[in-house]
Amino acid sequence: MFGVRRDELGAHVARIFPKAQQNGDPVCRLVNTLNVSFPGFDSETLLMALDLEGVCASSGSACMVGSIVASHVLLAMGMSMERAKSAVRFSLGKQTSAEEIDRAAGAIARVFARFAKTKEKDRAYAVA
Numbered sequence: 001m002f003g004v005r006r007d008e009l010g011a012h013v014a015r016i017f018p019k020a021q022q023n024g025d026p027v028c029r030l031v032n033t034l035n036v037s038f039p040g041f042d043s044e045t046l047l048m049a050l051d052l053e054g055v056c057a058s059s060g061s062a063c064m065v066g067s068i069v070a071s072h073v074l075l076a077m078g079m080s081m082e083r084a085k086s087a088v089r090f091s092l093g094k095q096t097s098a099e100e101i102d103r104a105a106g107a108i109a110r111v112f113a114r115f116a117k118t119k120e121k122d123r124a125y126a127v128a
Contacts, residue, residue, distance in 0.1 A: 002031035005096050010034050012105035017112055023074060023087055034090040035074075037083045046088050046111065053107035058089045 013020050013036055023035040038046060043059035050057050059071070070084035079087075090104070 002092055002094075002096075005092050005098070005101055006031060006034045006090075008098065008101045009090060009092070009104060010036070012101070013108060016105065016109045021083065023077070023079065023083075032092045034092075036088055036090070037079070037086045038088065039083070039086055041086050041115070043086055043088050046086075049111040049114070050088075050107060053110060055090075055104050055107045058091070059087060 010022060013034070017038055019039050021037045021039065023037055047057055047059055070081055071087065074084040074087055075081065
């Protein structure tokens with residue numbers, strides 16, 4: 001069941017942010033973990049915004065919890081520094097329900113909608 005929920009969340013993320021890049025092997029990976037890079041964003045900003053929405057996530061890999069540097073694991077996998085610094089790890093539990101996946105997806109969508117509005121405002125105030 002883990003893999004199904006992980007894949008549901010991954011599909012939501014891809015729909016919400018089409019430039020998102022799933023990290024790790026597409027087949028041989030943990031069934032309860034979705035690690036995604038969001039090009040153009042840093043993971044710490046995303047994590048703060050997700051936290052405000054009630055979504056618990058981490059940056060990089062499990063061995064880097066609490067760190068603000070790019071995961072050495074992701075870098076060792078050959079990822080660029082930029083991609084590694086934009087990585088967010090979502091971990092699911094045995095009891096994670098479809099409704100919780102949908103709520104997390106809604107929160108992710110709200111975060112990126114806010115970021116899009118902020119970028120629009122920044123462009124409106126840009127000086128040529």
